[in-house]
Amino acid sequence: MAIAQFVVNGLLVGALFAAVAVGFALIWGVVDIINLAHGEMVMLGGYTAYWLLSIATGTAEGSVLLFLATLPVVIAVLFVLGYVLQRTLVSRVIGTDIFLTLLVTFGISIAIQQLAIQAWTANPRSIQVGFADPSLIVAGVVIPKMKLVAFFGAIVLTAILYLFLQRTRTGRAIRAVSQNPEAAALVGIDVEHTRAVTFGISSAVAGGAGAFIATILNIEPQMGLIYTLKSFVIVVFGGVGSIPGALTGGLLLGVVEELTAGLISSRWTLAVSFTLLIVLLVVKPQGLFGTGADE
Amino acid sequence: MTSDQNRRTFLKVAGSTGALGLTGLAGCAGSSSDGDGGGEGGSGDTITLGGSMSLTGDNADLGRLYKDSYQETIDRINEAGGVEAGDGNTYELEMVLRDDGTDPSTSRSIYQELIDREGIDYLLGPYASSVTLPASAVAAENQKPMVEGGGASPEIFSQGNEWIFGLLPTANKYAKSYFDMALEQDSPPETVAILAEDDTFSQTTADGAREKIEEEGLELVVDESFPTETSDLSTNLGRVRDNDADILLLCAHQQHNIILANQMESQGVNVDAAMGTVGSLNQSFKGEVGANGDYIYGPTSWDINANFDDPVYGGTQDFVAAINENYGYPPDYHSAAGEAVILTFVNAFESVDELGPTAVRNAIRDADPFSTVYGEVSFGDNGVIDKDMLIRQWQPDPGLQTVYPSSVAQADPIYPMPDWSER
Numbered sequence: 072m073a074i075a076q077f078v079v080n081g082l083l084v085g086a087l088f089a090a091v092a093v094g095f096a097l098i099w100g101v102v103d104i105i106n107l108a109h110g111e112m113v114m115l116g117g118y119t120a121y122w123l124l125s126i127a128t129g130t131a132e133g134s135v136l137l138f139l140a141t142l143p144v145v146i147a148v149l150f151v152l153g154y155v156l157q158r159t160l161v162s163r164v165i166g167t168d169i170f171l172t173l174l175v176t177f178g179i180s181i182a183i184q185q186l187a188i189q190a191w192t193a194n195p196r197s198i199q200v201g202f203a204d205p206s207l208i209v210a211g212v213v214i215p216k217m218k219l220v221a222f223f224g225a226i227v228l229t230a231i232l233y234l235f236l237q238r239t240r241t242g243r244a245i246r247a248v249s250q251n252p253e254a255a256a257l258v259g260i261d262v263e264h265t266r267a268v269t270f271g272i273s274s275a276v277a278g279g280a281g282a283f284i285a286t287i288l289n290i291e292p293q294m295g296l297i298y299t300l301k302s303f304v305i306v307v308f309g310g311v312g313s314i315p316g317a318l319t320g321g322l323l324l325g326v327v328e329e330l331t332a333g334l335i336s337s338r339w340t341l342a343v344s345f346t347l348l349i350v351l352l353v354v355k356p357q358g359l360f361g362t363g364a365d366e
Numbered sequence: 367m368t369s370d371q372n373r374r375t376f377l378k379v380a381g382s383t384g385a386l387g388l389t390g391l392a393g394c395a396g397s398s399s400d401g402d403g404g405g406e407g408g409s410g411d412t413i414t415l416g417g418s419m420s421l422t423g424d425n426a427d428l429g430r431l432y433k434d435s436y437q438e439t440i441d442r443i444n445e446a447g448g449v450e451a452g453d454g455n456t457y458e459l460e461m462v463l464r465d466d467g468t469d470p471s472t473s474r475s476i477y478q479e480l481i482d483r484e485g486i487d488y489l490l491g492p493y494a495s496s497v498t499l500p501a502s503a504v505a506a507e508n509q510k511p512m513v514e515g516g517g518a519s520p521e522i523f524s525q526g527n528e529w530i531f532g533l534l535p536t537a538n539k540y541a542k543s544y545f546d547m548a549l550e551q552d553s554p555p556e557t558v559a560i561l562a563e564d565d566t567f568s569q570t571t572a573d574g575a576r577e578k579i580e581e582e583g584l585e586l587v588v589d590e591s592f593p594t595e596t597s598d599l600s601t602n603l604g605r606v607r608d609n610d611a612d613i614l615l616l617c618a619h620q621q622h623n624i625i626l627a628n629q630m631e632s633q634g635v636n637v638d639a640a641m642g643t644v645g646s647l648n649q650s651f652k653g654e655v656g657a658n659g660d661y662i663y664g665p666t667s668w669d670i671n672a673n674f675d676d677p678v679y680g681g682t683q684d685f686v687a688a689i690n691e692n693y694g695y696p697p698d699y700h701s702a703a704g705e706a707v708i709l710t711f712v713n714a715f716e717s718v719d720e721l722g723p724t725a726v727r728n729a730i731r732d733a734d735p736f737s738t739v740y741g742e743v744s745f746g747d748n749g750v751i752d753k754d755m756l757i758r759q760w761q762p763d764p765g766l767q768t769v770y771p772s773s774v775a776q777a778d779p780i781y782p783m784p785d786w787s788e789r
Contacts, residue, residue: 073608080600132656194650195621197628199658205632205786213604215632287632288597289624289654297595332601337592338564 076212077333078326083218084287085325086318090225090280091298092305093232093317094273100312101249101269104161104172108180109277109302110295112149115183116278117290118191119145121198132199135220138286142224145282146275153274157267165266180295187292197289198282221283226318228279232272233314245269249312304348310358319359413449413721414460415440415711417490417512418476418501421465428700429493432516433463434693435704436490442678442688443712452718459708466492470500477504486510487723488711491532493700495519502530511727513710515703520570523748531710531730531749533703533740537567538574540665541615543755544641545578547663547770548613551781555612555638559588561602561626563618571617571643587611599625603633613639620645627655627662631786638782639663647758647766660762661783663769665755668699668740672756672774675737678709685739699740706740713743 095109123141125131160179164172200217207214236242247255248265256262277298284290305324309316327347328340335343351358415436420429440459443449448458462484466473473492480486481504491514492501498517505512506527518534548555558579562572569591579586587609590602599622606614614637616626623642630640639661645651646664672682679685685705689697713736714729715721735744735752746752757770759779769779 073604076604077601080598080604084598084600130656131654195624195654197624197654199628199656206634208634213607213633215600215629217632218600284597287628289621289628291621294597297597329601332592333604337590337596337602341593341595 073333074330075210077329079212079214080333081326081329082322083214083222083325084329085322086222086225086229087280087283087287087321088298088301088305088324089318089321090228090283091277092302092309092321093229093314094276095299095302096306096309096312096314096317097232097245098270098273099306101245102157102161102165102266104165104176105169106161106270106273107173107176107299108156108183108295109273110298110300111180111183111187112153112274112277112295113281113284113298114187114290114292114295115152116145116149116281117285117294118187118196118281119148119278120282121196121285121290124198130199131196132201135200135202135217138198138200138282139220139224142279142282145278149278150271150275152271154267154271156274157270158263161270162263162266180299184292184295191292193292195289195291196285198285200286215287218287221287224283225280228276229314229318232276235272236314241265241268245272301344304344306358307348307351308359310360313358313360316358316360323359411448411455411457412460413451413457413488413715414462414484414486415488415490415708416462416477416480416484416486417464418466418473418492418497419463419490420468420493420497421463423467423469425468425493428516429468431698431700432493432704432707434689435697435701436461436463436708438688438692439678439705439708443708446678449712449715451715451721453720457715459712461490462486463490466497468494468497470497473497473501474504477501478508481508481510488726490514490707491516491530493517495522498522498530498532502527505529510723511714511730513707513730515700515707519567520750523750527749528731529727531745531751533706533710533743533751533753534699535667535753535755536750537570538577539753540571540643540755541575541617541641542578543665543757543770544613544615544639544663545575545582545584546754547757547779548639548781549582550770551638551779553638553782555584557585557587557610557612559606559609559611559614559637560586560590561588561599561606561614561616561618562591563596563622564591564593568617568619568643572615575615575617596622597625599629600633603629603635606637607633607635611637613637614641616640616642616646618642618644620648620651623651623662624654627651627658631658634786636785639779640783641665641757647760652760652766657762657789659760660789661760661780663757663759663779666699666758667753667755668702669756669758669768669774670696670698671768671776672741674739674741674774676705676709676739677737678705679739682739702738702740706738706743709736709738710743 098106120141121131124133164175202216244260244265248262252262305320308320331340331343440461444458448456450456464476489505489510489512491498491512493516495517498514499522506529511529513531515533520536560572562568588605623646641663646662652659674682714726717729718725735742744752759769761767767777769775
C-alpha cells in the first residue's frame with residue numbers, strides 16, 4: 072500500500088516535471104539552444120498567477136476556478152516574454168559556439184532571478200486554493216485534490232502542445248525548422264519568427280506548469296535551477312525533441328524520486344535520478360523513445 | 367541535427383551546466399569594509415568595552431540593533447552613577463565599537479588593534495557566527511574575555527575556548543522547550559516524528575531533539591532528512607501520518623515551513639502539535655499559508671511581551687519603551703541580547719575584588735543566574751548561556767501567542783491542535 076502511495080505521489084508531481092521538460096526539449100530540438108533560463112520561466116509563471124490572484128482577491132487565495140482563470144493570462148504573458156527574449160537576445164547567438172549560447176541563457180537566468188529578488192524579495196510564496204475537503208482517499212491512497220487538478224492541467228498543457236505541433240500550420244512550420252532550417256526557409260517559412268514562436272510556446276507551457284506548482288508546492292526567485300536540471304534528466308530519459316518521450320520521462324522521474332524518498336530517503340532522490348541519467352546515457356544513449364523521436 | 371550530435375551536445379552541456387550550477391550554489395562570501403573610529407583606552411575611573419560590529423554591509427540593520435542597545439544601556443548606567451566595582455571604586459563605562467562590514471578578517475584585525483593599541487581588556491562580540499568564530503580566537507590568544515550576543519553556532523563553543531561567552535542558545539537547544547511544553551499537557555505525546563533539512567544548522571537542531579527524545583523516553587517513529595532543494599514533502603508527511611506520530615518537529619527554514627503547513631492540510635496529516643524551528647513565526651510565513659498555519663509552533667529566544675526584572679531599566683517593558691522612544695523602532699531579541707552582554711560585564715565587574723581580564727572571565731563563568739531584560743543569564747561549562755527557548759503558537763484568535771514557559775505565557779497552548787476535518 073505504501074508503494075502505491077509513493078507511485079501516486081510520483082505520478083502527480085511527475086506530470087508537472089513533464090510539462091516543464093517538453094518546452095525545454097522543444098527549444099533544444101527546434102532552436103538548437105539549451106535554454107538554461109527555462110526554469111526561470113517556471114518561476115515567472117508561478118509569480119504571474121500569484122500576483123493575478125492577489126490583485127483579484129486581495130490575498131493569493133481563491134477557488135480552483137478563479138485560479139484556472141488566471142492560466143490564459145499566465146500563458147499569454149510568458150509567451151510574449153519568451154518571444155521577445157528570443158528575438159532580442161537569443162537569436163543573436165544562434166549558430167555560434169554552443170558555450171556562447173549557454174552563457175547567454177545562463178546570464179538571462181541570473182538576471183531574471185536577481186530582478187525577481189529585487190522586485191518580490193526572496194520570501195517563498197504559495198497560492199492557496201480552497202477546497203471544502205482537501206483530499207480524496209482511493210483504496211487507502213491519499214490524493215490531494217489540488218495535486219490532481221495540477222496533474223490533469225499539466226497533462227492537458229502537454230497534450231495541447233503535441234496536437235498543436237502535429238495539426239496546425241505553425242506546428243508543421245516548427246517541425247520543418249527543427250528538421251532543416253535552410254529547406255524550411257526555401258519553402259517560404261520565416262525561420263526567425265518560427266524560432267521565436269517556439270521559444271514563446273515553450274515559455275508559455277513552462278509558465279503554466281509554474282502556476283500549478285505555486286498551488287501545490289511553493290515559488291521563490293531561485294527555484295528555477297532545479298527545474299532546469301530535472302528537465303535535462305527527463306529529456307535524456309525520453310529522447311531529445313520527443314513530446315511523448317518527455318511526458319513519459321517526467322512521470323518516470325517523479326515516480327523514481329518518490330520511490331527513492333519513500334523506500335530509502337529523500338536525501339537520495341537527486342543522487343538516484345542523476346545516476347539513472349548516467350546509466351541511460353551509457354546503456355541507451357538515444358533515450359527511451361530511441362531514434363524514432365520526432366525532433 | 368542527428369541524434370548522435372544531440373548526445374554529444376548534451377554531454378558538453380550537462381558538464382558545463384553542472385559547473386555553472388555548482389558556481390551558483392556555492393554562494394559568495396561577505397564583502398569587506400574598513401574599520402574606523404577611535405576610542406580611548408581604559409583610564410583610572412573608566413572601563414572601556416570594545417568590539418567590532420556589522421555597521422555597514424548586508425547585516426548593517428542587525429548590527430545597529432546591538433550598537434543602539436549597547437549605547438543606551440551604557441548611557442543609563444553612567445547616568446545612574448556608573449559601576450560600583452568589587453574593588454571599591456566606581457567606574458564609568460565607555461564603548462569603542464568599530465565597523466567590520468560583516469567581514470571576518472576585518473573583524474579579527476579590529477580586535478587585535480583594540481587589544482594592542484587601545485589596551486582594551488573587555489571585548490564585545492561581533493554579529494553573525496561566521497565573524498564571531500575567528501574573533502573569539504583573537505580573544506583566546508590574548509586572554510581577554512569576550513561576551514557576544516550575535517553568534518549561535520555550536521562550533522564557536524566547541525573549540526575549548528575559555529574566553530568566549532555567548533548569549534544566544536545554540537541550535538541544539540532550539541527544540542528542547544517544545545518537548546517540555548508538550549510533555550506538560552494533559553495527554554502528553556508518546557511518539558515523535560522529525561523531518562530535518564540537511565544543512566548544518568537544521569541537523570544540529572535535530573541532533574538536540576533526538577537527545578531530548580531519548581532523555582524523555584519518547585519513541586521516535588519517523589526520522590527523515592531531506593535536501594534543501596526538496597520542494598515536496600508529501601512522501602515524508604505520508605510517513606508521519608502512517609506511523610501515527612503524536613507530535614511533529616520540522617527542523618528547517620521558512621520555505622519548508624510553508625510546504626509543511628500546506629501539505630499537512632492536503633495530505634490530511636493530523637498530529638497533536640507541529641513546530642518549525644526557523645521561520646515559522648514570521649508574519650510572512652503566516653501570510654503565505656493563511657489558516658493552514660494556525661496552531662503551528664515556533665521557538666524564540668526572547669519575546670517582546672515578556673517581563674523580566676532588570677537592574678538598569680527596571681523590566682523588559684521599560685527597555686522596549688526606551689528603545690522605541692530613543693531609536694524609533696521596537697527592539698527584538700538581538701537588542702535584548704545586546705543589553706544582556708553589557709550587564710554580563712557589569713555583573714562581573716561588581717563581583718571581582720580586583721579588575722583584570724582573568725578575574726572578570728572567572729566571575730562571568732561562575733556567576734549565579736542574574737536577571738536582565740533578556741531573561742535569566744548564566745553560562746554553562748562551554749560558555750553558552752543556559753537558556754531555554756520560549757515557544758510561541760499561531761492561534762486563530764488573536765494570533766501569535768507566547769505559550770511556554772508559563773511564567774511568560776500570554777495564553778495556554780491549543781493542544782492537541784484540531785484535526786483538519788474539524789477546522
